[in-house]
Amino acid sequence: MTTKFLCLSTVVLLLAATRSPAAIPAAENLLPADTLAFFAVPDCAAARMAAKSSPAWMFWGDPAMRPFTDKLAAKWNEQFVEPLEHDLGIRVGNFTDLPQGQFTIAVTLNGLKSTHDDTPPGLLLLLDAKGRSDLLKTNLAVLMKKWTAAGRALRTEEIHGLAFTVVPLASNDFAGMMPKKAPVSELGAEPAKPEKPGEIYFTQFESLLVAGNSAKVVEPVAAHLTGGSVPALAEQAGFAADKLAQFREGPQYYGWFNGKTFLDLLSSQPTDGEEESSPFPGLSMNKILVSAGLSGIKSISFALREAPDGTTLKVHLTAPEAERTGLTKILALPPKDASVPQFVPADAVKFSRIRLDGKQTWAEIQKMVAGISPSGETGLNALINMANSLGQQKTPGFDIRNDLFGNLTDDIISYQKPSGDSPGELPEIFLIGVVNADTMINAVKMLTGIGNPQDSESKPREFLGHKIYSLGLKPTRTAGGGQPQALYVSSSGGYLAVSKDISILEEFLRNADGQNKALRDSPGLANAVQHLGGTGGGLFGYENQRETMRSAFKVARSSFTAEATAKAFPATRDWLDFSLLPDFDTVAKYFYLSAFAGSANADGLTFTAFTPRPPQLK
Numbered sequence: 001m002t003t004k005f006l007c008l009s010t011v012v013l014l015l016a017a018t019r020s021p022a023a024i025p026a027a028e029n030l031l032p033a034d035t036l037a038f039f040a041v042p043d044c045a046a047a048r049m050a051a052k053s054s055p056a057w058m059f060w061g062d063p064a065m066r067p068f069t070d071k072l073a074a075k076w077n078e079q080f081v082e083p084l085e086h087d088l089g090i091r092v093g094n095f096t097d098l099p100q101g102q103f104t105i106a107v108t109l110n111g112l113k114s115t116h117d118d119t120p121p122g123l124l125l126l127l128d129a130k131g132r133s134d135l136l137k138t139n140l141a142v143l144m145k146k147w148t149a150a151g152r153a154l155r156t157e158e159i160h161g162l163a164f165t166v167v168p169l170a171s172n173d174f175a176g177m178m179p180k181k182a183p184v185s186e187l188g189a190e191p192a193k194p195e196k197p198g199e200i201y202f203t204q205f206e207s208l209l210v211a212g213n214s215a216k217v218v219e220p221v222a223a224h225l226t227g228g229s230v231p232a233l234a235e236q237a238g239f240a241a242d243k244l245a246q247f248r249e250g251p252q253y254y255g256w257f258n259g260k261t262f263l264d265l266l267s268s269q270p271t272d273g274e275e276e277s278s279p280f281p282g283l284s285m286n287k288i289l290v291s292a293g294l295s296g297i298k299s300i301s302f303a304l305r306e307a308p309d310g311t312t313l314k315v316h317l318t319a320p321e322a323e324r325t326g327l328t329k330i331l332a333l334p335p336k337d338a339s340v341p342q343f344v345p346a347d348a349v350k351f352s353r354i355r356l357d358g359k360q361t362w363a364e365i366q367k368m369v370a371g372i373s374p375s376g377e378t379g380l381n382a383l384i385n386m387a388n389s390l391g392q393q394k395t396p397g398f399d400i401r402n403d404l405f406g407n408l409t410d411d412i413i414s415y416q417k418p419s420g421d422s423p424g425e426l427p428e429i430f431l432i433g434v435v436n437a438d439t440m441i442n443a444v445k446m447l448t449g450i451g452n453p454q455d456s457e458s459k460p461r462e463f464l465g466h467k468i469y470s471l472g473l474k475p476t477r478t479a480g481g482g483q484p485q486a487l488y489v490s491s492s493g494g495y496l497a498v499s500k501d502i503s504i505l506e507e508f509l510r511n512a513d514g515q516n517k518a519l520r521d522s523p524g525l526a527n528a529v530q531h532l533g534g535t536g537g538g539l540f541g542y543e544n545q546r547e548t549m550r551s552a553f554k555v556a557r558s559s560f561t562a563e564a565t566a567k568a569f570p571a572t573r574d575w576l577d578f579s580l581l582p583d584f585d586t587v588a589k590y591f592y593l594s595a596f597a598g599s600a601n602a603d604g605l606t607f608t609a610f611t612p613r614p615p616q617l618k
Contacts, residue, residue, distance in 0.1 A: 025534035032220035033231035037105035044099035050306035059590035064582035087148035101128030122217035127527025160222040251303035259297040291371030310612035330598040333538030340520040352541040358408020391446040404443040409433035427501030437491030528595040537599025546591040589616040
């Protein structure tokens with residue numbers, strides 16, 4: 001009896017195992033090999049829970065923000081959600097809670113070989129409802145019934161054993177969301193043909209919804225789900241390397257972009273006839289991409305992780321060291337210290353430091369210009385020679401190449417702090433590492449004099465043993481006429497100091513000895529630096545989000561009245577009513593600080609940002 005019972009139990013368990021749905025594969029195992037870019041949420045249920053406890057979500061949902069957010073949401077629904085529901089006969093609310101597993105949106109080549117092809121790129125959607133599979137099935141059935149009743153001629157196509165419903169789109173679908181432009185034809189040419197309405201292919205496989213804009217787009221996914229052997233994105237060497245390096249430790253959101261394929265499409269050459277008729281003969285997209293160094297970018301990936309102690313975003317550009325030129329070579333910073341110097345005051349609300357080699361940057365810029373267009377290089381040299389000629393009238397021997405570009409070192413610092421005179425404004429100072437400060441100041445004086453020849457340079461003012469130069473700039477236009485502007489320039493500790501605000505410049509000169517209360521000692525900064533892996537990668541930045549948002553609230557509430565908003569943002573004049581924003585102190589607890597860092601290795605360039613959870617929300 002016991003033996004029979006064990007045998008029967010084993011059979012039942014085996015049958016249950018064979019009938020239970022298998023786990024839906026990860027996005028990269030379903031997406032076709034020609035995927036150009038994709039964004040994925042691998043676990044929507046977990047991501048939704050993490051998002052609802054995030055400071056940004058809590059801030060947006062705070063009762064004090066309700067008047068502002070309700071008006072914005074009402075306009076969003078009116079402009080986008082309601083037209084979508086009308087055109088497709090759906091209720092968006094019936095689908096928003098369906099994603100429980102993965103949610104993926106992808107763009108594929110779909111046979112596209114050049115930007116001149118008429119073939120549209122492929123669009124693909126994957127949505128895993130997991131335990132809500134029956135609800136997904138019900139919603140789709142209701143949707144198809146509505147479409148049929150509305151006169152849409154639905155049909156069914158079988159692809160790798162899966163029955164796909166094909167929905168033809170009308171030419172006026174989504175017109176309320178994205179108005180279509182009338183076809184434009186060149187003079188003497190045949191009238192342009194109107195765009196052919198597209199189609200939507202969709203099916204449900206177990207708990208997974210698969211939707212795309214053509215049979216060719218959904219065919220590889222269907223093959224992967226039914227045991228086919230067509231190539232998948234996961235098998236591509238470039239993506240596999242990025243996945244191993246960038247998508248570890250379970251990010252809540254991640255994405256990938258095939259830079260090489262996209263740039264190859266952009267650099268596809270037109271026919272000879274097209275090139276000859278170009279208004280810029282000899283200036284091809286391929287030359288621009290190669291000379292700028294963008295052709296060396298193989299891929300771009302990002303991963304965002306929500307954790308109890310904060311949010312981390314990592315962006316990586318795969319650009320092998322041996323292939324870097326132009327911008328990628330400039331941005332591949334050396335592993336040098338980019339920490340906050342002692343002289344930066346504790347009340348600075350923004351700070352950045354980049355160890356950019358000025359001489360190398362200038363040399364690469366010249367190469368870029370020459371590679372893109374020989375005439376561009378000629379024009380650049382002509383401008384430099386003209387500046388030298390004008391400068392030598394005051395200073396014999398002046399040479400902008402040596403006095404300005406050749407005088408740069410590898411350190412650029414900037415920081416901002418609140419203004420006591422104008423609440424909401426954040427004056428900024430730039431500190432540029434130089435070899436000879438006097439020579440650099442003279443070069444800056446020459447350049448500002450060329451840009452504003454009417455200005456008569458004033459004599460420098462002595463301040464604590466330093467000279468402060470006031471250089472006139474072109475006045476800014478205001479309603480009351482021209483507003484005079486000045487650039488204040490000085491030097492200390494190997495830095496050229498430049499600012500439009502005299503008070504922040506004087507404070508730098510006063511605190512250059514590092515005896516002030518420093519930003520680097522601020523609470524929370526050391527913890528943020530630790531999460532970023534240090535400041536030795538050549539790039540570091542910091543923001544006191546609480547104070548920058550306080551300034552933003554002040555500016556929005558005082559400057560962007562209903563009339564001003566309508567004038568500055570006519571397209572969204574009915575959306576953003578900044579007068580409805582609450583007093584900032586009521587929502588200040590949702591903001592704290594953020595920091596970012598950058599580095600480079602033989603594989604590529606990495607940018608990391610970390611936003612710790614505000615102490616008041618822990």
